Amino acid sequence: MARMTPPAIVILGAGALTTARRIQALYADSQVHGLQGRVEADVSYSELGAHLRELYARGTPIVALCAAGIVIRCVAPLLANKGAEPPVLAVAEDGSAVVPLLGGLAGVNVMARVIAAALAVSPAITTSGELRFGTCVLNPPEGYALADLGQGKRFVSDLLAGESTRIEGEAPWLDDAQLPRSASARLAIRVTPRAWSGRDDELVIHPRSVVAAVSGAGAGAGAGAGAEIEARVREALDAQGLAVLSLAALLASSEHMADQALAQAAASLNVPLRFAQTHPEDGERPSERPSNLLHAALRIPYETLHDDATSGVALAVAPLAIDPDTIGRARGRLTVIGLGPGSADLMAPAARAALNEATDILGYDTYVKMAGPLRADQRVHGTDNREEMQRARHAFELASMGRSVVMVSSGDPGVFAMAAAVLEALDAERNAQWHAIDLSIVPGVSAAMATAAQAGAPLGHDFCMLSLSDNLKPWTIIEKRLRHAAEADLVMAFYNPISRARPWQLDKALDIVREYRAATTKVVLGRDIGRPGGTLRTITLGDLRSSDVDMRTMVIVGSSTTRGFAKNAEGGEWIYTPRWYE
Structure with missing residues (x-):
């Protein structure tokens, strides 16, 4: 059955961390959310009320280790639809009390009992039916x-x-x-x-015990095709007296895996979309006989109640609820994400969501470790940093098997990272299964953006990003681009500025830039920005030496208009490039 959304375990200070970790051990892939500046946790937040409301609005179960009244006041403005609320619990910091607050129809009392048992206390359940009958009759199990x-x-x-x-x-x-x-x-x-x-x-x-198989007829035939498929399925269910809520999955031929109309129909019916591969019989295309799809996808006893070649819908009814994960296979998914510069609070929520849903995670070993915490059931495929194309092809092979794959990059995946390698691999491949995969790219905070934000706004006007590595392009091209960028008076962000294999290239690049820029030009050096021990330094172009830089340093060379001024309180400078030219 579908996996429960992992709860967010929210704490205010270090005193609750021990209890939070005990609760975290009960739920795979759950994370501890801590107040920034007070406690080191998996996820940091800056304001409790706003954070709790955001979690609640996303439907994330909440276990808040603080007073029940605080939680109630925080989420009160959102209490509109009782049938749609996620579980919300308040737990004492020392684990001495577990109080279910919201989500009686979403299993909050079940969560309360599980957490209370782990903490060796009694849950404070007040629901009348639950107390009288020992269960919530209105909250049937998954399926x-x-x-x-x-x-x-x-x-x-x-x-x-x-x-x-x-x-x-x-x-x-x-x-x-x-x-x-x-x-x-x-x-x-x-x-x-x-x-x-x-x-x-x-x-x-x-019981979700009905599977609707649909042929490809009409799929993808315009903006209303998804609604047309949905209508055919609803008509078939209604003709047999079956409830739409009894539908476990929508099934289609794998040749239509990339058909958006099918995805829209499944979403409207609120069921998973699964696919089966059939073989033609008697010269007929398999898509013309949806009952063939049922035969190919279902491995349990079932009864066919509806098999209409005209409407292109066949219905199968099983004796018990069906786990949709056992029906055919899902459309494979490959999501290329950027982790940002390294700090968990700078990772895009969409990137974390993709990691949470992934079955397989690929990437350079160092970046995969940064992506954690990961679940024990997730497969990790860490590789050397130079194996980009092999890694991309491996990701497509896994996704073509119906798996949900995440390709991890640092920073932004489209900036000197894996998004280009993934698209290059797909562009060179004529395998239809690869092209049917649901491919998406989630942006991240690049090293240049993270460094610029800490310094102020050195990228406030026109700028360019240049990699000084000649592993994938000749040095002559790098020199040409450096010269043109310097002559155009662009702010320049240097990636891969120096390494043991090419210690001379940064000095050569600086010599070119100095032909066009004054020695007083502002330069920002950001090393490991967003990671523990990160440092930020401002220097001038005249004073900059290659010994000031290593491979983990982002170098931002200002334009002729880039300027700086002293910070009032903490010292140092604000560096910015005005949005105008004199």
Whole structure:
């Protein structure tokens, strides 16, 4: 089944860190969020209220190690839709109390029991139905969906008022519940893929046990193709009296893996999109017979209730809820991300989200380690820094198997990093499976941008970025570009400025720049900016020597208009390039 979104464990100070780490051990891929300047954690934040509201709005479960009142006041402005709220818990810093606050229909009481058991305390559960019956009847397990929340509340109210119930269908999670049961009860809990009739004497829970296979007919045929596919599936379900909430997955032929209409239909139906490879029978294309897709993708007993070649939809119904991960395979995904300069708070949220969802993570060993913490079930493929094309091809091979792959770069992946190598590998490959992969590139904070931000705004006007490494281009090209950039009076950011293999090249580059720039030109040197021990230094072009720089230094050479002035409090200079020319 789908993996639960890992909770954010939010603390205010170092006193809560021990308890937070104990809770973190319960949830794979969870992270401890700490207040910046007070405690070192996996993720830092600057203001508690804004951070909690952002997490809540994203649907992230929250375990806050602070007073319950603080948490309530922080998220109160967002409390609008009870059916859509994520779990929110308050836990005492010393672990002596666990209080579920929000998310009763999202499993908050289950979380409270798990955390309380680990901390050897009793959870402060106050939900009436939960206390009386030992479970939340309105919160079925993963793979099951409540037909109607309003009816569910009325049903539980009747049970609390003294009514009894019977259970029709398979509901093993209710075996140990202390429900008032009677074979002749007026009320019934029905577990069925059939649509709810609207009766007020039953609580209907739908197992996600139906798979809808669709042919390629009409897929990709314009802006409304996704809605057209969705409508065909809904019509087929309605014709068989099946609930849309009983749908476990939308299934299509792998030849349509990149079809956006299918992705739109699956998103509208709120189900995963899976793919199967079939073989033609009797000269027919497999896409013309959606029942072939069911046969190819399902490895469990099922009943075909609908197989309409005209509409291009076939429905399979299994006896129990189906794990969508066992149906065919997913569309492979390759996401190229930039970690930023190294500090966790400078990593784009989209990059962290991609890492959280990844099955495989590739990159230079050093950068992969910076990407952590990672889950134990994630495969890590660390390589040498010079194996870029091999790494890119490996990523496509993994993604073509239906895996979710992340390619890690430092800084921004499109700036002297892996995005270009990935696209080069794809451009040279005619493998249709590679081109069907869902490829995306997530930007990051580059070393030049991070260094410039600490210095002030030296890149405030026209600038260029140049790599002084001649591993992939001849030195003559570097010299030509240096000369043109210097003559054009561009601010220049130098990547790979010096190494043991080429200790002379920075001095040669500076000699060229000095032909066009005054000795008083401002130069910013940022070493390991965004990482522990990072340093920032301002110097002039006349004073700069290659001994001031190593491979981990970003060199920003100002233009003729770049200037600086003293900082009032902490010392040093603000460096900036005005946005105008005299």
